[in-house]
Amino acid sequence: MPDAYLVLSYGGPNKPEDVVPFLRNATKGKGIPDERLEQVGEHYYMFGGKSPINELNDELVEHLRDELARRGNNTRVAIGNRNWEPYGNDVIKALYDDGARDILALATSAYQSYSSCRQYREDIARWMGELDLPDLTIRKVRPFWGTEGFFKAILTAVSEGLSKAAEGSRLIFVTHSIPTAMDEASGTDHELTYEKQHHALAGRVATELGVSEWDMAYCSRSGSPRTPWLEPDICDHLEELHEQGVTNVVLAPIGFISDHMEVLYDLDTEAKAKAEELGMGFVRADTVGVDPDFISQLADLLENPGETFCSETCCWAGPKSPEFPAI
Template sequence: MSDQSPAAPCSPYDALLLLSFGGPEGPDDVVPFLENVTRGRGIPRERLKEVGQHYFLFDGVSPINAQNRELLDALRKDFADHGLDLPVYWGNRNWAPYLPDTLRRLTQDGHRRVLTLATSAYASYSGCRQYRENLADALAALEAEGLTPPRVDKLRHYFNHPGFVRPMVDATLAALAELPEGVREQAHLAFTTHSIPTAAADTSGPVAGHGDGGAYVAQHLDVARLIAEAVREETGVDHPWQLVYQSRSGAPHIPWLEPDICDHLESAHGAGVPGVVMVPIGFVSDHMEVKYDLDTEATAKAADLGLPVARAATVGADPRFAAAVRELVLERAATERGRSPERCALGALGPGHDLCPVGCCPARAPRPAAAGADSPYA
């Protein structure tokens, strides 16, 4: 293909796959969805009904699918506005549209080289490796059907791309402005992300960085520092901050990352902190963990304490994030063509790897994973 072709900037890629977690879209979907999420763990259906109560508070609808549709629209608009002829597909791990169905459609539409954008910005087993395992499972299913699956690559982690960080800075400033004027300057920032087992955190990222929270904690701390510094530069106020965790779901005897956001709010109140802004840097959109664990549970805890809180928005379908995805697509495509494009990243950690190395975010049990150095579908 000539570099003068309109499709050349994306070559050798001919499609982008938005890969997400998925969520129920009605009360009847909740338990089947949770059965998909917990597949293989033997959790009784009655227990899943209990676990699903926070979905029923929202009529059984997770916001994530609607938010992914908005992101799809934003990506397609940005690509069209910049002359990129790259179709965008969407598949989920745990609910319709299911990943295998989307990959089958991609294959039947004639696509042979596919880039994947996962709606998880950081390194971890559940945020990266598990997506890659699901990709490998889906590709194996296509082969079993007699189809020749496309080659699938994954965009690098984008937690420190300006198109992810800057919208979070603006959201933090907007949330600070929501606090009562008398507590605003002394407010603390609580940067929140999904808690994971400490063992999973310690082995996140490449092997050389394993231990003491691994890449998962290091990447979140770097983003939190970037946002706090930007807020200080724009307001002249140095707000104290801490990385805290939410949405723990594991067995009580297994250590998970702490402190929990509700425990942190209680400690902050006890220390005389006049207000807190919760900044969900660990999430791409305002899905259920944000709407329930922060907007419902943590906000209720703060109300009980009499502690003013505000919650910053996630990046969602912000046009700057869509533009960042376009830049990452063009960067990866140029790299695949043997060029050395500028790799945009803020903070101390620099741009991440394109290809997950062997031993990166290792699986709980050995399973094939696509889009990495150990992929059976290279």
């Protein structure tokens, strides 16, 4: 059994002064000036300059510790981030100094793509190289989108969302968009891609709930408008549905495990405003958060990872992207 578990996440600012430094980290190497980062940061400033992701991750880790302890497993569980404090490399060093030599990592991203999977593996490889700890082993559990506990938690959230909406509301599953080249290179051996993973889970949920008509839409695209990303954008899709005569919608954010900035801004603010502008009834289903089925599933993955470790060839950024070392 590993002597420590490391939950990996994206990170986010805790106060207004953190916003631009955080965005510098998140866009490192892209040459984006601070003036542009200030504009991008308006999403955070609207909510007091603070992302909810850090507190939500702390809550997740607390529930995960409790579930493991209930099973008699008191292995340490720590949280480390890619782009903000506590940084993953600092957490790894602290765990090592406390005696950990075998760490099992689990990212909070449910699906397989470069940014949500392989990039974390590259982060770990880079951190281990910087720390130069030859007797340390770190493995990473594969994303959990296809697990039964995640499905049950999504099913509960979507069912409750539909129960709050008008009868006949259109169900729209929503996730984070990524470049189409990244999607094509995603997944294990690039067969069940990021997009197909979402469609598989959404289809299973819809079938279980007896929903025959549903859609998949995307949010949070960024970068050059010349780069193709997965579509349709959720706000554009709401306009299309309005033209088709749809009057009520339920958005199910299956691409996000908690109500962080993409959910609060892209869905609860922008998409809701678009629906109101169009005169459409709008309900946003919950994210899975700390649903007991979800927490239990994460504990199962940590205790019994089996053959669920990432393969070396999964989730490249795309055919023209450089390959960096990954665990």
